[in-house]
Amino acid sequence: MASANPLRQYAKKVNQYPDWLAKRLLTAMFRFKVKLTRTVSLEILETDLKSVTFRQKNYKKVQNHIGSVHAAGMALLAESATGFIVGTNLPGDKLPLIKSMKLNYVKRASGDMTAVAWLTDEQIQLMQDQDKGEVTVPVKVTDAQNIEPVLCEMIWAWVPKKRS
Numbered sequence: 001m002a003s004a005n006p007l008r009q010y011a012k013k014v015n016q017y018p019d020w021l022a023k024r025l026l027t028a029m030f031r032f033k034v035k036l037t038r039t040v041s042l043e044i045l046e047t048d049l050k051s052v053t054f055r056q057k058n059y060k061k062v063q064n065h066i067g068s069v070h071a072a073g074m075a076l077l078a079e080s081a082t083g084f085i086v087g088t089n090l091p092g093d094k095l096p097l098i099k100s101m102k103l104n105y106v107k108r109a110s111g112d113m114t115a116v117a118w119l120t121d122e123q124i125q126l127m128q129d130q131d132k133g134e135v136t137v138p139v140k141v142t143d144a145q146n147i148e149p150v151l152c153e154m155i156w157a158w159v160p161k162k163r164s
Contacts, residue, residue, distance in 0.1 A: 127158060
């Protein structure tokens with residue numbers, strides 16, 4: 001039997017609160033666990049535990065030389081969204097690990113950036129059933145004009161937390 005996942009339990013509980021409060025609590029927890037996301041002020045806007053929406057505001061501290069969110073900031077946004085959704089769906093005794101990030105920057109971005117990552121029921125079941133494995137997690141990153149300036153492929157693996 002899969003062990004309880006504290007991240008999933010927290011997100012389920014927080015999702016019972018009003019949206020404005022749930023968003024703040026999820027963001028605070030994620031920023032506490034993933035310190036770099038606090039530095040760039042990444043936000044979680046919503047999750048239903050099968051998908052998640054993250055936002056990176058176009059703050060000066062995350063801008064590149066042309067005034068848009070830096071390429072590394074977009075990569076962090078996509079990696080954080082996919083990592084969160086994998087992390088909420090793994091059993092508590094498994095450790096999520098990013099295995100591969102492929103990013104193709106295809107258009108110029110402007111304004112705030114949003115990333116939506118999701119898992120299928122089949123992927124979630126695989127994560128529950130297998131001791132080790134990997135999944136390609138879909139993520140769509142868009143800018144303020146709803147343009148997709150970067151195409152991402154994120155492969156996440158999982159292993160048992162305790163080595164045998």
